[in-house]
Amino acid sequence: MDFQWSVIWEALPNLLQGARLTILIAAVGLAGGLTLGALAGMVRTYGPNSLDWLARGYILLIRGTPLVVQVMFIYFALPILAGVRIDGLTAAILSIIINSGAYVAEIVRGSLLSIPKGLQEAGLAMGLPFSKVLRLIIGPLAFRRMIPALGNQCITSLKDTSLFIVIGVGELTRQGQEIMAENYRAVEIWTAVAVIYLLILTAMAYGLKYIEKRMPIL
Amino acid sequence: MSMVEFKQVVKSFGPLTVLDKVDLSIEPGEVVVIIGPSGSGKSTLLRCINALETIQDGDILVDGRSVRGGKEEIHQIRLEAGMVFQQFNLFPQMTALENVMFGPINARGMKKAEARELALKILTKVGLETKAGHSPAQLSGGQQQRVAIARALAIRPALMLFDEPTSALDPELRHEVLKVMRDLAAENMTMVVVTHEIEFARQVGSRLIFMEGGKIVHDGNPVELLGNPPSSRLKDFLQHVH
Numbered sequence: 001m002d003f004q005w006s007v008i009w010e011a012l013p014n015l016l017q018g019a020r021l022t023i024l025i026a027a028v029g030l031a032g033g034l035t036l037g038a039l040a041g042m043v044r045t046y047g048p049n050s051l052d053w054l055a056r057g058y059i060l061l062i063r064g065t066p067l068v069v070q071v072m073f074i075y076f077a078l079p080i081l082a083g084v085r086i087d088g089l090t091a092a093i094l095s096i097i098i099n100s101g102a103y104v105a106e107i108v109r110g111s112l113l114s115i116p117k118g119l120q121e122a123g124l125a126m127g128l129p130f131s132k133v134l135r136l137i138i139g140p141l142a143f144r145r146m147i148p149a150l151g152n153q154c155i156t157s158l159k160d161t162s163l164f165i166v167i168g169v170g171e172l173t174r175q176g177q178e179i180m181a182e183n184y185r186a187v188e189i190w191t192a193v194a195v196i197y198l199l200i201l202t203a204m205a206y207g208l209k210y211i212e213k214r215m216p217i218l
Numbered sequence: 219m220s221m222v223e224f225k226q227v228v229k230s231f232g233p234l235t236v237l238d239k240v241d242l243s244i245e246p247g248e249v250v251v252i253i254g255p256s257g258s259g260k261s262t263l264l265r266c267i268n269a270l271e272t273i274q275d276g277d278i279l280v281d282g283r284s285v286r287g288g289k290e291e292i293h294q295i296r297l298e299a300g301m302v303f304q305q306f307n308l309f310p311q312m313t314a315l316e317n318v319m320f321g322p323i324n325a326r327g328m329k330k331a332e333a334r335e336l337a338l339k340i341l342t343k344v345g346l347e348t349k350a351g352h353s354p355a356q357l358s359g360g361q362q363q364r365v366a367i368a369r370a371l372a373i374r375p376a377l378m379l380f381d382e383p384t385s386a387l388d389p390e391l392r393h394e395v396l397k398v399m400r401d402l403a404a405e406n407m408t409m410v411v412v413t414h415e416i417e418f419a420r421q422v423g424s425r426l427i428f429m430e431g432g433k434i435v436h437d438g439n440p441v442e443l444l445g446n447p448p449s450s451r452l453k454d455f456l457q458h459v460h
Contacts, residue, residue, distance in 0.1 A: 126320075
């Protein structure tokens with residue numbers, strides 16, 4: 001077969017538009033997921049029993065079902081149940097938030113528990129309230145320990161956005177699929193799509209490496 | 219008024235009674251050294267003073283404030299009682315200076331510049347002014363423990379609690395920590411020291427307490443107790459510590 005570069009040039013504007021949407025879904029979704037996960041992780045580690053059960057239930061539900069099922073539920077079932085119309089992009093972002101949040105919660109819990117208890121006691125013994133001990137001593141130390149695992153989660157979630165092809169959100173994979181459906185140039189289009197993902201994720205990996213270097217585990 | 223007063227204090231972990239109706243009062247300026255076999259309750263007794271452990275019965279008053287008096291009372295007690303741990307527990311993400319500045323700024327609400335000046339002064343006192351910019355990982359165990367003492371002193375406590383401060387140190391590094399403690403005692407700081415350093419107890423302690431099974435078995439003058447142990451149990455214990 002002959003590899004036609006012109007196919008890629010023609011498809012590039014649409015593919016880049018898809019890439020932009022992929023990055024948008026991942027960025028907003030992960031910002032929300034990190035926040036939700038941090039909260040759920042802290043609740044699981046330090047929270048009262050009632051809240052802990054809630055967090056456990058959430059984590060069980062999300063980790064126990066596939067992301068595709070979750071987004072299908074949000075996009076198709078939730079409107080019927082709750083009577084609200086959710087557009088594809090919102091459903092996609094929501095899915096990343098609740099999905100990554102569950103995994104992040106366990107990363108946060110593990111890191112918080114790994115900080116030696118003595119440091120907490122040293123802070124408390126000085127007369128600091130627990131909230132300050134968490135914010136100023138344990139939190140920053142635990143965060144450093146989370147970076148490798150959080151990096152993994154960010155990479156996974158970004159790639160997970162390709163699953164939103166099932167609800168028709170025009171992210172990178174969906175764009176590739178649509179272009180290919182018109183010109184049947186599978187080799188060129190999927191090569192281009194793969195290379196764009198690779199570039200985004202390589203940039204992300206370098207970013208993570210930089211953060212890790214700046215904030216080494218102590 | 220006593221600096222610390224234990225009234226019939228009971229502390230238990232589940233079915234295990236660690237402090238069994240302990241009565242004790244410590245006066246300002248006293249250097250109380252607590253010895254005893256492991257599991258005797260000596261560390262727990264110390265940790266109950268600043269409410270790191272909660273007691274099940276009785277009461278402890280620190281400068282008149284009760285450890286059972288709620289959040290604000292405990293906050294005041296902790297500002298009044300500096301604590302030094304066996305494992306130093308320095309904050310690893312901060313330099314020595316930042317560790318010492320941390321309490322004044324965050325627990326006392328001091329301005330940064332003022333806290334820095336105070337911290338440098340206290341680091342000088344423990345002989346570590348040249349190490350101010352070092353992180354804990356760059357310091358020896360003895361230096362780390364001296365920074366930890368400086369950090370506790372920086373909140374301007376009226377009472378210092380030492381929980382086996384030299385137990386994690388190499389023999390040749392212990393003396394530098396003991397010297398700092400000696401200097402503190404000479405300044406009339408009230409100190410409660412859980413330790414196995416019998417020489418320190420003899421030379422610096424104004425009072426020696428021997429604990430076993432959650433009870434205070436002996437309480438008296440260190441030189442007398444050590445020179446002429448009143449029980450075979452203490453005699454036996456001392457032989458094993460040396």
